[in-house]
Amino acid sequence: MDPLIRVDHISKSYGSHVILKDISLEIRQREILAVIGPSGAGKSTFIRCINGLEQVDSGSVSVHGQTVTSSASVAGRVGMVFQQFNLFPHYTAIDNIAAPLQTIKKMSRSRARERAAELLASVKLSDKALQYPATLSGGQQQRLAIARALSMSPDIMLFDEPTSSLDPELAHEVFDTIQTLAERHMTLVLVTHQMNMVKHFATRVLFLENGGIFFDGTFEDLTGAADPRIRQFLKKIYP
Amino acid sequence: MSLDFSFLIPYIPQLAAAARVTLFIGVSSFVLALAVSVLVGVLRSGRLPWIADFLLGVYVEIFRNTPLLIQLFFIYYGLPTFGIVLTPVTAAVIGLSLNSGAYMSEVVRAAISSVNKGQYEAAFCLGYSRYQVFLHIVLPQAFRIALPTLMNYFTTMIKETSLVSVLSIAELTRVGSQIYARTLSPFEIYITIGAVYFVMTYSVALVSRWIEKKGIKWTP
Numbered sequence: 480m481d482p483l484i485r486v487d488h489i490s491k492s493y494g495s496h497v498i499l500k501d502i503s504l505e506i507r508q509r510e511i512l513a514v515i516g517p518s519g520a521g522k523s524t525f526i527r528c529i530n531g532l533e534q535v536d537s538g539s540v541s542v543h544g545q546t547v548t549s550s551a552s553v554a555g556r557v558g559m560v561f562q563q564f565n566l567f568p569h570y571t572a573i574d575n576i577a578a579p580l581q582t583i584k585k586m587s588r589s590r591a592r593e594r595a596a597e598l599l600a601s602v603k604l605s606d607k608a609l610q611y612p613a614t615l616s617g618g619q620q621q622r623l624a625i626a627r628a629l630s631m632s633p634d635i636m637l638f639d640e641p642t643s644s645l646d647p648e649l650a651h652e653v654f655d656t657i658q659t660l661a662e663r664h665m666t667l668v669l670v671t672h673q674m675n676m677v678k679h680f681a682t683r684v685l686f687l688e689n690g691g692i693f694f695d696g697t698f699e700d701l702t703g704a705a706d707p708r709i710r711q712f713l714k715k716i717y718p
Numbered sequence: 719m720s721l722d723f724s725f726l727i728p729y730i731p732q733l734a735a736a737a738r739v740t741l742f743i744g745v746s747s748f749v750l751a752l753a754v755s756v757l758v759g760v761l762r763s764g765r766l767p768w769i770a771d772f773l774l775g776v777y778v779e780i781f782r783n784t785p786l787l788i789q790l791f792f793i794y795y796g797l798p799t800f801g802i803v804l805t806p807v808t809a810a811v812i813g814l815s816l817n818s819g820a821y822m823s824e825v826v827r828a829a830i831s832s833v834n835k836g837q838y839e840a841a842f843c844l845g846y847s848r849y850q851v852f853l854h855i856v857l858p859q860a861f862r863i864a865l866p867t868l869m870n871y872f873t874t875m876i877k878e879t880s881l882v883s884v885l886s887i888a889e890l891t892r893v894g895s896q897i898y899a900r901t902l903s904p905f906e907i908y909i910t911i912g913a914v915y916f917v918m919t920y921s922v923a924l925v926s927r928w929i930e931k932k933g934i935k936w937t938p
Contacts, residue, residue: 532839554845565840569858569936582854583845611936624840631844 481544483508483635483666484529489538491524491690498524500690501538506635506668511661513681513698514670517712520687522670526637529668530557543634555583558628562640564620566612572623573599573608576630583631598626602656618649622656635666642673654679674717686712723906729897736893737914743807743889744876744918747814751875752868754819759826760852774823781820787881789813794885810882818875822868829864830856862934869926873919880915890914 482505491499498521506512514522527533529540531550540547547553567575576595580586586594599605602622612620621641628636638657642650654676660667661680671677677684677698684701686694686709694701694709701709702717726733758774766774781789794809804812833856841851883892894911898904 530843532843550839550842551845551847554843557843559840559843561836561840563836565834565836567837567840567855568938569862578854579841579844579846582850613937627844 482506483510483543485541485544486529487539487541489528489535489540491521491528491533491536498690499528499535502690502692503538504685504692504695506666508634508666509664509682511667511669511680511682512685513677513683514668514685514687515672515674515677515712516685516687516693521690522687523639525687526559526639526668526670530559530637532559555631556634558631558633558636560621560625560628560636560638560641562643564612564617564624566620566624566627568612571609571611572604572615575612575623576627579627580630594630598630599623601629601659602626616649617645618652621645621649621653625653625656625660629660635668636660638667638669638671640670640672642671642676672716674713721906722903723910725901725903726897726906726910732893732897733890733910733914736888736890737918739807739887739889740876740879740915741918743810743814743879743882743887744872747811747818747879748872748875750811750815751818751822751871754815755822755826755868758819758823759830762823762827763830777816778820778823781817782824786813786817786878787884789817790882790885806882806885806887810879810885810887814875814878814882818871818878822871825864825867825871826860829860832863833859859938862936862938865934866926866930869922869929872926873922876919876922877915 484504484506486502486504486506489499489502490497502525514525516522524533528535529542529547531540531547531553534549542553542557545552567578570578573592573595576598577588577591580591580594581588584591596605596608599608602625604619604623604626607615607619607623612623615623625636625641641657642653645653650673657667657669657676657680667680669676669680681698684694684696684698685692686701688708694704694706702713704710758778762771762774790810790813793813794804794806797804797809837855837859838851841855846855879889880891883889883895886892890911894907898907901907
């Protein structure tokens with residue numbers, strides 16, 4: 480089976496600051512890849528290269544064999560969930576999903592709202608349909624953001640620290656939503672600091688350090704690794 | 719000293735007509751200024767060829783850094799040199815709208831640039847085009863940010879219409895001065911004129927507050 484995503488020797492710098500150094504990787508369908516590593520290791524930049532929000536300096540990323548040149552080139556096929564949700568504040572919950580369907584997929588208003596209502600139900604937000612994002616809790620906002628990304632029927636979902644700005648009990652709601660995606664065998668890439676999430680979901684763990692892949696394997700292999708740098712990192716966030 | 723406003727009664731029709739002129743110049747100048755400011759503000763927020771950006775910048779800086787009175791004199795008395803002859807009211811409306819348009823375009827530009835970068839990213843990831851992001855996501859949010867300041871310029875503009883009395887337009891200030899010359903009761907007449915301006919500008923402030931509270935349901 481061809482890989483869903485092929486990352487081929489990508490490098491990325493901001494000025495003289497090197498973020499990613501010659502990273503190559505394949506992500507297969509149904510894989511749930513957790514990306515971990517210390518702050519500034521390039522985790523976010525890595526997934527932002529996958530959906531074209533960042534342009535690589537060299538190398539290439541392809542989704543389904545098609546080279547990623549900009550966010551437009553993979554829009555809709557690669558769903559993105561942000562740490563800060565990035566919901567549209569001027570749209571109600573249901574319109575956060577319905578309006579993009581109307582604008583991008585050219586759906587009729589009634590059809591878009593129907594589809595949006597289904598998605599709201601799937602993230603247990605049906606009763607919040609007419610509320611504006613500012614009136615929702617952080618957990619509800621993030622679930623809405625996930626439903627909005629799903630509305631475009633993506634092949635893969637990228638999560639950039641989806642629970643980092645949430646209280647633990649709200650993070651749990653988002654955890655449950657990701658669980659339903661995992662049960663549907665969606666391909667997921669999760670950048671996270673939360674090792675319980677890595678342990679629970681990840682079929683594969685990527686440890687990035689100083690812009691390079693330091694470890695690529697299963698969670699069990701990671702926790703059993705003898706390398707002092709991995710052990711030190713794990714001790715801090717997964718005591 | 720005794721105050722007596724009764725002598726003003728015969729002048730009510732004249733004052734009402736003058737108030738209408740003031741209101742007409744104020745409202746039409748504001749509508750035009752709004753159009754100018756959105757056009758200039760939006761253009762200067764985008765990627766323009768340097769020459770276009772430079773020329774718009776020259777417009778904004780000239781109108782912000784010279785007195786409105788000089789701009790009005792130039793438009794009314796100066797432009798005929800180039801064969802452009804305008805009626806006093808047209809000259810007044812053009813002067814006021816270009817002047818306020820320059821200030822307001824900077825408000826529009828600042829509002830657009832204050833929309834969070836994450837909004838663009840989320841929209842691009844969903845598949846919005848640049849144009850669609852701007853129209854559906856950025857402009858409505860920028861409008862909310864800019865609205866209170868723009869409405870403030872509206873009240874300022876209504877007050878600035880008093881300057882166009884120098885172009886011999888029969889608006890409130892000029893008519894007030896004429897009545898003063900005839901009656902020699904400056905206190906009563908100017909307090910009356912001031913009250914009419916106050917009613918106009920305060921109404922604008924009330925409408926603005928109402929739009930912010932009731933007209934826009936979402937909060938950032």
